[in-house]
Amino acid sequence: MVRAALPGRLSWRAGTVSAVRQETPSARTLVLEIPDWPGHLPGQHLDLRLTAEDGYSAQRSYSIASDWSAASGQVEITIQRLDDGEVSPYLTDVVEPGDQIELRGPIGGWFVWRATQPAPVLLVAGGSGIVPLMAMIRDRGRRRARQPFRLIYSVRTPEDACFADELRRRVRDDPGLDVHFVYTRKTPDGWPTPPKRIDVATINSHGWPPDFAPDVFVCGPTSFVETAADILVALGHDPKKVRTERFGGA
Amino acid sequence: MPELDGNALAGDLAEVFAVEMTAARFTCGGCRHSGTVATLRVWTPAPGVVGRCPGCGDVLLRLVRTPRSVFVTLGTTRLELDV
Ligand SMILES: Cc1cc2nc3c(=O)[nH]c(=O)nc-3n(C[C@H](O)[C@H](O)[C@H](O)COP(=O)(O)OP(=O)(O)OC[C@H]3O[C@@H](n4cnc5c(N)ncnc54)[C@H](O)[C@@H]3O)c2cc1C
Ligand SMILES: [Zn+2]
Numbered sequence: 457m458v459r460a461a462l463p464g465r466l467s468w469r470a471g472t473v474s475a476v477r478q479e480t481p482s483a484r485t486l487v488l489e490i491p492d493w494p495g496h497l498p499g500q501h502l503d504l505r506l507t508a509e510d511g512y513s514a515q516r517s518y519s520i521a522s523d524w525s526a527a528s529g530q531v532e533i534t535i536q537r538l539d540d541g542e543v544s545p546y547l548t549d550v551v552e553p554g555d556q557i558e559l560r561g562p563i564g565g566w567f568v569w570r571a572t573q574p575a576p577v578l579l580v581a582g583g584s585g586i587v588p589l590m591a592m593i594r595d596r597g598r599r600r601a602r603q604p605f606r607l608i609y610s611v612r613t614p615e616d617a618c619f620a621d622e623l624r625r626r627v628r629d630d631p632g633l634d635v636h637f638v639y640t641r642k643t644p645d646g647w648p649t650p651p652k653r654i655d656v657a658t659i660n661s662h663g664w665p666p667d668f669a670p671d672v673f674v675c676g677p678t679s680f681v682e683t684a685a686d687i688l689v690a691l692g693h694d695p696k697k698v699r700t701e702r703f704g705g706a
Numbered sequence: 707m708p709e710l711d712g713n714a715l716a717g718d719l720a721e722v723f724a725v726e727m728t729a730a731r732f733t734c735g736g737c738r739h740s741g742t743v744a745t746l747r748v749w750t751p752a753p754g755v756v757g758r759c760p761g762c763g764d765v766l767l768r769l770v771r772t773p774r775s776v777f778v779t780l781g782t783t784r785l786e787l788d789v
Binding site: 517567701 | 711714721722723726729742744789
């Protein structure tokens with residue numbers, strides 16, 4: 457069912473999967489071609505709707521992983537498979553290049569980073585919460601922006617880290633970007649600490665001091681976001697400077 | 707039931723409102739807590755969504771879609787919008 461779009465309002469449209477890229481054994485990136493995409497800001501997401509032949513439909517939100525440049529025109533989303541999930545296994549295992557997907561976007565205007573924000577930035581990601589934060593890192597890199605960025609990225613095991621090679625390369629090539637991993641189940645060989653969850657010491661040592669008044673973005677499963685945001689506020693960060701996005705789940 | 711936040715409402719709100727609504731500020735009539743719509747606590751039991759005040763848990767926003775309309779309830783006022 458297609459209706460005329462109201463000016464200024466969002467409406468559903470079709471996108472085509474032009475390529476897929478496996479990021480980890482359980483996460484995959486879909487590269488989407490979306491006619492007339494107006495561009496997006498890092499941190500925005502899109503909504504995706506799957507409809508079965510019997511009319512049953514399921515809708516989910518996915519953050520945009522890519523930074524926008526009109527030259528490339530690309531929109532990428534990265535999906536973490538939840539084995540018991542309804543939608544994510546379809547996106548990670550079934551969808552192929554050439555398939556069409558119904559979507560709307562770009563969406564959101566609060567959980568976004570704009571290169572005009574002068575403050576240093578702290579990014580705190582749990583699992584797939586890396587996706588919108590990666591768009592911010594990529595946008596900063598493409599613009600050669602000067603704001604110092606620190607990323608704290610919590611994953612279960614080294615194999616679960618998305619974009620690991622790209623992050624390593626960017627730490628080398630993008631001046632002012634630091635990345636610290638937290639491993640909750642299994643660490644790489646020789647890692648100085650046993651597996652642990654994100655805690656006060658981690659954010660204290662690898663974040664910015666509250667006096668620097670950083671812009672903070674926290675994203676991931678709901679319980680992760682709440683833990684990290686509580687720690688940040690307890691450490692003295694202004695709650696108004698701590699922007700959060702909950703992906704759901706435990 | 708997964709607990710999300712107001713960011714998850716952005717798409718439904720953008721089908722209705724011409725300005726980006728998750729960056730809008732609200733003030734709770736119950737506890738006077740104020741914040742951005744993105745920070746509302748959101749539950750998504752089909753077929754609608756409910757946004758609650760993070761301060762006191764009161765329902766501040768409800769959004770229900772039917773094939774032709776979106777019902778947006780703000781406080782005790784219900785708006786019916788054709789989409
Ligand atoms: C604004 C926004 C942006 C998002 N961006 C991304 C993204 O970039 N990449 C991505 O992979 N996901 C993202 N998500 C989560 C995504 O929308 C889906 O919730 C997720 O893919 C699970 O859908 P599903 O149908 O597979 O699982 P469901 O069938 O909905 O749920 C299956 C089980 O998994 C649990 N669950 C649901 N969500 C999560 C979660 N995030 N973590 C752990 N357990 C969960 C449920 O409680 C349930 O027990 C985002 C969510 C929001 C609100
Ligand atoms: Zn309240």
